[in-house]
Amino acid sequence: MVKLDxxxxxxxxxxxxxxxxxxxxxxxxxxxxxxxxxxxxERLEREGIIQKYTxxxxxxxxxxxxxxxxxxxxxxxxxxxxxxxIVEINKITSKKYIIKILVEKIEKLVEIIxxxxxEVLDIMPVLESVERDRxxxxxxxxxxxxxxxxxxxxxxxxxxxxxxxxxCCKTCLREFKRMEET
Numbered sequence: 001m002v003k004l005d006x007x008x009x010x011x012x013x014x015x016x017x018x019x020x021x022x023x024x025x026x027x028x029x030x031x032x033x034x035x036x037x038x039x040x041x042e043r044l045e046r047e048g049i050i051q052k053y054t055x056x057x058x059x060x061x062x063x064x065x066x067x068x069x070x071x072x073x074x075x076x077x078x079x080x081x082x083x084x085x086i087v088e089i090n091k092i093t094s095k096k097y098i099i100k101i102l103v104e105k106i107e108k109l110v111e112i113i114x115x116x117x118x119e120v121l122d123i124m125p126v127l128e129s130v131e132r133d134r135x136x137x138x139x140x141x142x143x144x145x146x147x148x149x150x151x152x153x154x155x156x157x158x159x160x161x162x163x164x165x166x167x168c169c170k171t172c173l174r175e176f177k178r179m180e181e182t
Contacts, residue, residue, distance in 0.1 A: 002047050006140050007032065011040055012049070019053040031157075031164045065102045067126040068109055072097055073119040083112055096121070146172035146179075 004012075007030055014021060014029055023041075027034045044050040067087075073095045080086050080099065085108055088100040103109045113120045142151040145165040156167040160180065167173045 002049060004049075006142070008040060008044065008049075009140050011037065012044070015041075015050070015053075019055075031159045065104045066106075066109075067129065068101045068103065069124045069126060070099050070101060070113060070120060071122040072099065072113070073121060074117050076117050079115065079117045085109075085112065100126075142166045144168040144172050146176045 010030055011026065014026060021029075023034045023037050026032075026041075027037045030037060032040075041050065074097065075095065077089070077091070077097060080089050080097075083101075085101050085103050086099055087102045090098040092098055101109060101112060103112075112118075113123065142155050143149065144151055144167050146167055149168050151166060151168045156170055156173050158165045158167065158173055158176070165173075165176065167176065
């Protein structure tokens with residue numbers, strides 16, 4: 001199990017929003033050095049957490065073909081990997097799957113679903129598809145570095161001596177600064 005700290009999770013969320021952010025921009029957003037950000041990204045890639053960077057095209061430029069939803073049962077889901085046309089696999093029970101298949105010709109769909117390893121329960125063409133712009137978010141609970149309370153809303157951050165401190169309110173930040181001055 002890979003241990004991720006708050007900076008790793010923030011880095012992942014920034015890259016989910018925009019995978020083209022430069023190292024300098026990421027470093028500025030995270031209050032870290034470029035070298036640190038680069039090392040963290042390389043570690044996340046090496047450990048398989050970040051597997052690829054991609055783009056989202058407008059619907060005008062999306063792949064041509066027919067999107068088909070198939071509900072099936074199988075003992076060997078590894079067989080799905082043989083087909084590039086299978087664009088999404090969703091396991092719903094121990095043996096049942098909902099898969100999305102993007103095919104240009106119906107013959108390819110027939111080839112996929114006529115496998116002995118699959119028992120097809122239902123086939124449905126997708127007539128219309130609306131994709132919502134939602135991103136996976138990982139929420140990290142923060143505790144105030146001054147009073148210790150859990151930060152409920154947007155945290156107040158303060159960078160001091162290359163360390164980022166998190167506070168629940170401006171009062172805790174002010175008191176922290178006052179404590180640092182003494």
